[in-house]
Amino acid sequence: MNIQPNSFNVYKTISIHLKYPFFWTYLLILHFKFYSRFPKLIIIDFILFLARICFYFVTFLQTIFSLKGNKRSSEFTYGELSYHGLESIYQTLNLDPNLTIVDLGSGCGKVLFYSSLKYQVKSVGVDINGFYTYFTKLISSLLFIPVSCHCQNFLKDPLPPGDIVFVPTTCLSENTIQTLSNHISNSYPRNTIIISTSIALPTNQFLLTNRIRVIFSWGYGHIYVHKLI
Template sequence: MSYFNRLKSSVIKKSSFLHILRVGMHRIIFSIREYIYLSFSLYMKYPKLIVYDLAKFFYSLFRNPYRKLRRSPQSSLLKEGNVYGETPWSALNKVSREFGVTSQDVVYDLGCGLGKVCFWFSHILRCQVVGIDNQSTFINFASRMHRLLSAQPTVFFQENFHETELSQASCVYFYGSSYSLKVLKGVLIALEKLKSGNMVISISFPLDSLPDGDMLFYTEKSCDVTFPWGKTKAYKNIRK
């Protein structure tokens, strides 16, 4: 290996290390801030949130959802875009208020994972909620926790996004920050079934930025939200 190649390799490794360090520091700072915020606000007002968090924490010690998806046949982001991520309670609280989600809404969560978003809209906002995910272990955990903790019934289905019937939904939550374009196109096809005027909450990008998305949706408003991986925006997309 030549001197210049060794130098280039060293610079790349250093850059990768600094990036990992920055991400790690942000996660630590975020976790501290989120815990302080929850301890003096949402946990006090809605104590079942901390019960849900604790149950999810102990579950993840033995069945880490990130590891679960890495083992699955569809795990490659480049091949299928099948990834795992969760929305913090603080972000859900802000999005709900900013975008006017009410107990009258029928909310579908596409990619519900362990059911955190579903629990928020069901238990806190008293919405009718349907969770969709293609992982049976996630669906089983979410169903069990909702039966134990939420007085409001929640329905969960194990299926792929493009198979989901959304004609009954008035609000769809889609945390699609890391999904591949292939998955996003499938989601957009499913979202065509929404009635005019209904809402889709998306994270990190508006739906009208996707190919042909502007034919189906327009962005009514957005708000800043913070995730463990950094700051981004949530978008309120309205079906045309």
Template structure:
């Protein structure tokens, strides 16, 4: 009986709390994310992207909706680039901050809506967002980004943009360059 109580207190209850935190965070931000869930890009895809787009430590990199921040950490590991991530899901934001701390990665995570930010200074823009969000983001990027900036969109294309390259890694990864 004692063992069961310890199991409940130590494993089952924390797991349930994590599930609740995940669900509540998701529901809170659904109107902004237009149904997009906090789903992470696979490590295989991240590797393929970092292979295709090379960066330097000075590159201004951003992940629009960074989730748990894994893309930015992988970019730091490979290119020592200090990217910035925007995230409005409180659970994802918490995970990104916690994992950055745990792995001692100096990428920055901002608890903000990227649609309200000025994105003009970024040179490499990564996103894995739903088509409805991309429809709103597309004209903003066209207006703000400078010539030569690279946009990487996982799974879904940016409406109205012509990709420079499409990588097939399970799902397509679209790579654009602002001309």
């Protein structure tokens, strides 16, 4: 299946909110059916909203007082796959409670929480940001949602075993994607399902099986479903 990946501009993350002020309202409407079925998602998103305000304020202060030239890499740009988008992906897969979902760059754990609540699969996250992993563990404990999360560098550290692996390729450079692809190839067995965001993975290592248009926190985009060769 020959599918060409779409090019992605990092600045869409900002421009989508400037051009479409009602975007979040639209997203809330899409999520209503998920909130009504799983009320814990409302609590998670509300706490995440408050946490974001604190995080952005701290980041703003760090930016003001940081030394000139000490810039944050665009590869650390934060974005999320919506519950609606995640469900669109899962509808194309045969999920079984015995499967393990691994989210590399799991952020605040939204993929993990939804996967655990809706499909009762084992959900494991990896993120280099200690704030995000702490948040995920805290919510997991408070709401009794069985997920786990590790503060690690998914480019270098050992990856947790899994059957379906989410890979955050949207803002990664070509070199970083290749490094991550090699690490995944050396860490997981053949036929493991690898799902990347916005950019397809190298065809010499992964068989591209599907492309799905989904909604992210910045707007619509594509995810790419692969099987590890």
